Amino acid sequence: MKVLGITDGITCGAAIVEDGEILAAVNEESLVRLKMAYGFPRQAIREVMASVGLQPDDIDLVTVATNNNHFFDGIRAWDGWFQRDAGSARNTIFMLAGRAASLAVIPGVEQLYYTSRSPIFAQRRRRIGAIVAEEFGIRAKVQFVNHHLAHCTSAYFTSGFDNALVVSMDGGGDGDSSHIYTVEDGMFRRVGHTSAFHSVGNYYSYVTEVCGFKAQKHEGKITGLAAAGEPKYLDLLDSLITFSNGQLRNNGRVVFAGGIAAIEKKLPRGWRREDLAASIQIHCEDLVVRYVTGYLARYPRADLAIAGGLFANVRINQRLAEIPGIERLWVHPGMSDAGLAVGSALATCMKNRKALRMAPRKSVLGDVYLGPSYSELEIASALSENGLEYSRSSCVEKEIARLLAEGYVVARFNECLEYGPRALGNRSILYHPADRSVNDWLNRLLVRTEFMPFAPSTNIEHAADFYLNVEPARDSARFMTVTFDCTDWMKSTCPGVVHLDGTARPQLVRKEDNPSYHRIIEEFGKLTGVSTIINTSFNMHEEPIVCSPQDAIRAFRLGHLDYLALGDLMVKSPEPIKHELRPMVQVRRPATATV
Helix, strand or coil: CEEEEEECCECCEEEEEECCEEEEEEEHHHHHCCCCEEECCHHHHHHHHHHHCCCHHHCCEEEEECCCCCCCCCEEECCCCCCCCCCCHHHHHHHHHHHHHHCCCCCCHHHHHHHCCHHHHHHHHHHHHHHHHHCCCCCCEEEEECHHHHHHHHHHCCCCCCEEEEEEEEEEECCEEEEEEEEECCEEEEEEEEEHHHCHHHHHHHHHHHCCCCCCCCHHHHHHHHCCCCCCCHHHHHCCEEEECCEEEECCCCCCHHHHHHHHHHCCCCCCHHHHHHHHHHHHHHHHHHHHHHHHHHCCCCEEEEECHHHHCHHHHHHHHCCCCCCEEEECCCCCHHHHHHHHHHHHHCCCCCCCCCCCCCCCCCCCCCCCCCCHHHHHHHHHHCCCCCEECCCHHHHHHHHHHCCCCEEEECCCCCCCCCCCCCEEEEECCCCCCHHHHHHHHCCCCCCCCCEEEEEHHHHHHHECCCHHHCCHHHHCCCCEEECHHHHHHCHHHCCCCCEECCEEECCCCCHHHHHHHHHHHHHHCCCEEEEEECCCCCCCCCCCHHHHHHHHHHHCCCEEEECCEEEECCCCCCCCCCCCCCCCCCCCCCC
């Protein structure tokens, strides 16, 4: 069965899944060049169908993630929606519903916003069905999948687990902020949920806004900023969002602008955003661990699979991996709403579906290079159009490794675009990890304001040399979804990728996933003694990761990077910005190092 999965909310996109195998997946932002593009993903649908070579009649089913959502027939850039409009109808409904629910006057009244708009949602369903039929010629049935179920199916069916506890957590979707399922051999049983009113993710977003960033867009900055602060405001936050009697509770009974105002009102004069960031980070870690641990006590499982925007927070994921009794943690690579298209399509693998009975996947996800690719002819043509001279490398991996060891920055564009929010070697900017100052000067070139250090890519066979307690999340770390504490040797040799708290967020690279990228790191290790390089996404600030050769050339020029490698073709910058070359000297491996 060939399934076209669609998500038409934030970071909309499309995916093709056949009998439980993901064949293609891409988000609209990559194609239209608008970060977190919102709306109906026409270009993404065309791209995934073309990349797999499907005709409209080949599609057996169309799945749409989320039952209840506004339909926007177009594409726009998402710019956050926690506006300070406390008088808006949406905020008023949620606040009244929350107050009533907190007084136990009307059980479940926090769902009012969604149920009251059911006629609009019915219209949305009809419109989506009409578009796929009229514009794409697809006559297959259109099936709608609950937002959180789509998150959970994306996690379970890519994990390789047989039996697992599966958890989704985010700001909210279809009236909830979390679902929890026990899954046995593909059979899903929901054992818990939390309404959107009691969302931990929303409180993280409120703090993002209070700290001067954009909620639902810049939460990663708070995660990085937290390591530079002290958790001085835990009591304040616990008075607003807490865990009691086995449930997450919005004690502040506030949402959106009200939540932002409640935090600002209670902050002392002279508060520091670093301390507020540290406070919300630690508070959220504790809340999520207590929430998940409570369900593990009732439904013991050795394997935990997770998805949802809150699990883009790599420090939370590390805390979950460290829960006693957890043997394996799996974070779906497209954990945010960008992964809902894949999740909705994979929902057809559920055994408890009456109409569809397909065998669930039993193997862990291989790689996520599921997006567009470009031929060498297309690449060479783009270089010529932009007046860039290039040479063909006889062994591009060795050449890139040498340049990195000599202190140059290399932007790499190779084969298929990655699925998910992380650049995983095919659309990455590379540098050596020994320069502690790189986070400042390279971010300045890319016009970024980031607080997290760059992430390291490490060949998986050398993981134990660099990171502690890897095993529970080894597979998940192939997609840069979790932090680990670093070894002392890692801290001393690779300060450019170690955070203030002594952790790093690695991509563990397997040869079978990306042979060319693995070889770059291997050759770099031969030159330096260190099988780790810096990997940051190939994009300018507030732009999606580059997709096409033209995108790559534009970002290469704007960033004034040293070298651009497009497949086997190498370009030296004709207009580099001078930066101090800092070659990486050969270092001695520790006695326990893997050979």
